[in-house]
Amino acid sequence: xxxxxxxxxxxxxxxxxxxxxxxxxxxxxxxxxxxxxxxxxxxxxxxxxxxxxxxxxxxxxxxxxxxxxxxxxxxxxxxxxxxxxxxxxxxxxxxxx
Numbered sequence: 001x002x003x004x005x006x007x008x009x010x011x012x013x014x015x016x017x018x019x020x021x022x023x024x025x026x027x028x029x030x031x032x033x034x035x036x037x038x039x040x041x042x043x044x045x046x047x048x049x050x051x052x053x054x055x056x057x058x059x060x061x062x063x064x065x066x067x068x069x070x071x072x073x074x075x076x077x078x079x080x081x082x083x084x085x086x087x088x089x090x091x092x093x094x095x096x097x
Contacts, residue, residue: 002061003061004019004024004028004059005017006019007055009053009054024058028055028069036053052074052075054075055073
């Protein structure tokens with residue numbers, strides 16, 4: 001089974017989590033679940049505002065950087081990608097592309 005190193009962050013701190021999985025999507029999901037469980041504990045026992053966690057980067061066993069599956073990107077990155085696609089669609093519709 002392939003190994004992935006999934007970098008999970010909240011925008012302030014990050015951690016690299018090694019996950020063995022048949023699927024990049026499953027690996028990212030497992031890493032997020034592990035970190036989210038830790039964040040939930042922090043929130044329960046300490047005062048503080050902990051941001052949402054998201055996947056910042058993924059590498060494979062050969063240390064090659066892989067594309068992060070969209071559903072694990074920060075919500076702002078997802079929104080930027082959605083808006084960029086909409087601008088391209090509108091330019092094509094208007095004959096500007």
